[in-house]
Amino acid sequence: MSAAATAAQPPQRARGSGTGNLLDRAWRGLVAGVMALFVVNVVLLIAAVAVNSVATRWLGTWLPVGWTLSWYLQSWKDFQLAGILWVTFEVVFAVVLVSLAIGVPAAYTLARRNFPGKRALLLLFLLPLMVPPMTYGIPLATVLYQMHLAGTIWGVILANLIPAAPFVILVMTPFIEQIDPNLEAAARVFGAGTGRMFTSVLVPLLAPGILAASLLVLVRTIALFELTFLTAGPDSQTLVVALYYAVFAAGVRAPQSIDAMAMIYMLVTLVWLLIALRFVNPTQLVSRVKERPVPAG
Amino acid sequence: MSAAALPGTGQPTKAASRPAFDRALLLAIPATLFMLMLFVYPFLYGLWLSFVPAKGGPLANYHTFFTTSDLWPTIGTTLKLALPATVINVGVALPIAFRMRVRGRWQRIVTTLLVVPITLGTVLIAEGMLNYFGPKGWLSHALQLVHFYDGPIRLTHNYWGVLISLVISGFPFAFLLILSYVTGIDPVLARAAATLGAGSFARFRHIYLPLLAPGLAMCFCLAFVQAFSVFPSAVLVGAPAGPTRVISIAAYQAAFEQYDYSLASAIAMIMGFVQLVIVAAVLSLRGFFYRGPVAGGKG
Numbered sequence: 001m002s003a004a005a006t007a008a009q010p011p012q013r014a015r016g017s018g019t020g021n022l023l024d025r026a027w028r029g030l031v032a033g034v035m036a037l038f039v040v041n042v043v044l045l046i047a048a049v050a051v052n053s054v055a056t057r058w059l060g061t062w063l064p065v066g067w068t069l070s071w072y073l074q075s076w077k078d079f080q081l082a083g084i085l086w087v088t089f090e091v092v093f094a095v096v097l098v099s100l101a102i103g104v105p106a107a108y109t110l111a112r113r114n115f116p117g118k119r120a121l122l123l124l125f126l127l128p129l130m131v132p133p134m135t136y137g138i139p140l141a142t143v144l145y146q147m148h149l150a151g152t153i154w155g156v157i158l159a160n161l162i163p164a165a166p167f168v169i170l171v172m173t174p175f176i177e178q179i180d181p182n183l184e185a186a187a188r189v190f191g192a193g194t195g196r197m198f199t200s201v202l203v204p205l206l207a208p209g210i211l212a213a214s215l216l217v218l219v220r221t222i223a224l225f226e227l228t229f230l231t232a233g234p235d236s237q238t239l240v241v242a243l244y245y246a247v248f249a250a251g252v253r254a255p256q257s258i259d260a261m262a263m264i265y266m267l268v269t270l271v272w273l274l275i276a277l278r279f280v281n282p283t284q285l286v287s288r289v290k291e292r293p294v295p296a297g
Numbered sequence: 298m299s300a301a302a303l304p305g306t307g308q309p310t311k312a313a314s315r316p317a318f319d320r321a322l323l324l325a326i327p328a329t330l331f332m333l334m335l336f337v338y339p340f341l342y343g344l345w346l347s348f349v350p351a352k353g354g355p356l357a358n359y360h361t362f363f364t365t366s367d368l369w370p371t372i373g374t375t376l377k378l379a380l381p382a383t384v385i386n387v388g389v390a391l392p393i394a395f396r397m398r399v400r401g402r403w404q405r406i407v408t409t410l411l412v413v414p415i416t417l418g419t420v421l422i423a424e425g426m427l428n429y430f431g432p433k434g435w436l437s438h439a440l441q442l443v444h445f446y447d448g449p450i451r452l453t454h455n456y457w458g459v460l461i462s463l464v465i466s467g468f469p470f471a472f473l474l475i476l477s478y479v480t481g482i483d484p485v486l487a488r489a490a491a492t493l494g495a496g497s498f499a500r501f502r503h504i505y506l507p508l509l510a511p512g513l514a515m516c517f518c519l520a521f522v523q524a525f526s527v528f529p530s531a532v533l534v535g536a537p538a539g540p541t542r543v544i545s546i547a548a549y550q551a552a553f554e555q556y557d558y559s560l561a562s563a564i565a566m567i568m569g570f571v572q573l574v575i576v577a578a579v580l581s582l583r584g585f586f587y588r589g590p591v592a593g594g595k596g
Contacts, residue, residue: 045425060433105324132526138565139343223418282408283477
């Protein structure tokens with residue numbers, strides 16, 4: 001955005017103006033203070049989990065009595081994490097692949113064509129992102145139980161696709177709009193069919209967008225709790241649902257063992273988040289509308 | 298959201314003027330069918346099911362909900378959590394996002410830091426809170442060290458625990474959403490005002506705030522809807538039997554503990570309806586702020 005270069009100027013000019021300078025500075029300090037308070041508390045909250053996961057005994061003191069890594073081994077055995085990680089992997093990659101396969105073509109149609117009912121279609125793709133999973137998850141779980149899909153990994157994948165597919169569509173539409181339609185026309189002139197044009201022209205050009213969309217879907221699906229919780233059976237739990245049950249039944253296992261599992265979940269999420277942040281803007285994780293260049297005006 | 302509804306920037310072909318069927322439309326069919334089958338159908342089925350209770354007339358479920366003493370108060374309980382949490386999140390996120398609007402190192406660092414609690418999710422935050430905010434956690438220790446409050450603090454397994462967890466998970470969401478709205482406003486407008494002698498507060502009040510109003514309303518709605526459907530933290534760091542028995546817990550118990558899918562669907566529909574009412578109220582309020590062409594806004 002060209003605006004970014006000029007954005008730094010107004011505060012500097014205001015500083016020179018003198019009046020209300022002290023108030024301005026106090027306000028700025030307050031804002032920075034609130035921000036710091038939040039970040040510090042969240043960091044300490046995560047650190048508390050990390051410290052407890054390597055503690056031998058930690059009751060009411062600043063730091064634990066001793067340190068050990070044995071909880072990780074115990075947690076791995078107690079919660080059968082190998083199986084859970086494998087299920088998580090299967091679910092997440094199936095969701096990413098299917099949501100790309102049905103989302104990218106739909107995004108193409110929405111980006112390039114006008115047709116009657118386009119607004120209704122957009123609403124259909126927007127609604128699952130605006131309605132929270134808990135609200136539509138319960139009727140959905142009811143239907144999936146009747147179809148005998150709930151409790152299986154297929155039910156979990158289908159349920160997770162509901163927010164994922166529209167998310168891919170909304171992330172991909174602006175990417176497709178940026179591609180010059182003349183390139184497609186040129187491909188057509190040289191005799192490429194729709195399929196050929198997709199694989200040889202659009203997909204290579206769209207690779208950055210597809211990468212961004214798949215990473216965003218991946219990170220969101222790992223952390224999506226409600227839909228998996230409502231549709232999963234004992235053999236189809238993902239990591240976050242297994243963690244919920246572990247925390248819910250606290251007291252059955254050692255708290256350090258639960259925290260070791262929480263750390264494993266955190267590492268899985270953070271690794272993918274760090275990879276994702278290399279390619280996408282953090283605001284994309286929450287805002288459904290892609291940033292667009294501001295219209296000149 | 299209107300930005301997504303604009304026609305493509307590429308030259309769209311007018312379907313009306315073309316007699317031949319445009320085969321590109323077929324590409325949208327798999328996704329459309331999928332959403333119809335897995336989103337629209339379950340929703341309509343749930344709506345229908347809520348009127349077909351196991352016993353009683355078509356409205357028996359709704360009658361049960363509003364006359365049972367552990368069901369209807371869940372609406373109030375949830376609102377008592379969701380509304381303050383949303384007001385705190387949006388109210389605190391607005392000034393902070395506004396300060397962070399200038400693209401630079403700080404913006405990058407802060408946005409990256411704030412994305413972490415969102416992606417970790419509410420379950421992990423709840424587990425962390427039990428350690429950190431618990432009666433023997435670091436916070437309690439620190440407060441006793443400075444003699445701010447000497448007794449063991451009670452911030453988990455009650456109302457405050459859930460409110461704190463809603464702020465921890467909701468604030469970054471509100472911040473990143475507002476940030477993406479703020480950075481969409483052309484800073485040239487504020488510079489013009491500064492040239493005319495407007496101070497920083499006047500610029501915020503008269504330039505940014507009116508342009509942000511649609512975005513803020515949307516952000517408030519999304520943040521509220523998320524907070525209203527709170528589930529894992531209400532169970533894990535709240536008191537799910539009493540003060541934080543929110544409406545999602547009631548719906549979940551009806552479905553998976555009593556196996557009364559009909560009643561559960563009715564509760565889910567009531568939940569959706571309450572959300573809709575609040576969203577409609579907020580969106581109609583935003584008309585108060587500013588009407589007219591919004592240059593550079595992207596509401």
